[in-house]
Amino acid sequence: MLLDGGGTRRPVTPLAPPGVYAPQEDTELLAGALSDESVPENADVLDVGTGSGALAVEAARRGCRVTAVDVSRRAVCAARLNALLAGVPVRVRRGNLFAPVRGESFDLILANPPYVPAPGGGSLPRGAARAWDAGGDGRLVLDRICREAPALLRPGGVLLLVQSALSDPGLTVGGLRTAGTKAAVIRRRRIAFGPVVRGRQRWLRERGLLSVTDDEEELVVIRAELPV
Template identity: 50%
Template sequence: MPSTALTYTDPLPRLIALPGVYRPQADTLLLADALAREPLRPGAQVVEIGTGTGVLALRAAARGAHVTAVDVAWPAVLAARLNGWRQRLRLRVLHGDFADRTRGRRFDLVLANPPYVPGPDSRLPAGGARRAWEAGREGRAVIDRICAAAPGLLRPGGVLLMVHSGMCGAQKTLALLHRQGMQAHVTERTRIPWGPVLRSRAAWLREQGLAEDGEDREELVVVRAQHP
């Protein structure tokens, strides 16, 4: 059964998080839960999309995986490199869009904590900290791209682990992945209080039908999809 609470007991390490870099939060912990349960052989090829501080990439590297981490923000790239150096773990950290930086490569495991917060502006920010969470009016601007790209990113038997808000529609994510011929289901769930971004746009979320009147907690889900 999917979990309904954060269960990760091994604390995340202290990490360098430069200004504007997404710091590990509840979604990071939930994805760390899923990663901890995933079989990962030494030498497995892993990519993390939107690495931020590099915390999940480092978890995979500590288990002997060969890890590539990608982020569109230079401060995140620098933070992940510094954290890898401090922990004496080898990471290949690349700057840019994940589709460009992974072209022609396939992986055993893809980790993704993409931007997923719905907002009234359909245009995605070109820079700044908001790039880590703003994801268009449905919150799916990056999620849908990852779903479309997943079969081409994964080796046969490879796995995608992706966390996002329930507001974005877990069933839609599963349907897109099934359409790509992948086996997909939700493995982790938890509910957390709204953070400042969601609280600031509560009225808009309710107008859009993304939240009920009086609702102030957000569901997070981890989707696991496996390439046949």
């Protein structure tokens, strides 16, 4: 936050330099779910795949102790800068998904992972595409989150995750339930195709992931809670 001339606090728009995922509709949808969540002050929060750090900053503004993780060096720098500009403490670590926080536990985990199905066989995404490309079925990272995130939650802890309907939310809910959590879709929003989906409409239709009449993509937020 910054102070304007009248001393009123106003939000800072996160900076997202080239190569860093800028806050978009999925970020906004997940932020809405975060605002609805009853998170106690001083709760330990993990924002995995933080990008610009927008969600980490929002959690820190609520008085939470926040750790943000991203595999991108540029994203780590952007998240640190945005936390500094907002005047909130955020611990930012670089690493692959949960690797930097092994052995730790959290009251809340936020995840906006890559989830767009991508052509190219089994090749791993590189560069900025790591923020959205997620293998042929869009589940390259989602399946790992389903397997690994519940083990980092404290009893009563919550995972909030946003993804596209193109990458099968039912599999995510099922995977999280198998891992011992109570999971369900809690928010939905339909949006116009962004440039990534628009650029691969033909391929997505050939795969049966889009119909010939689809002109919007559905985003969902999934909430998973570890029983006490």
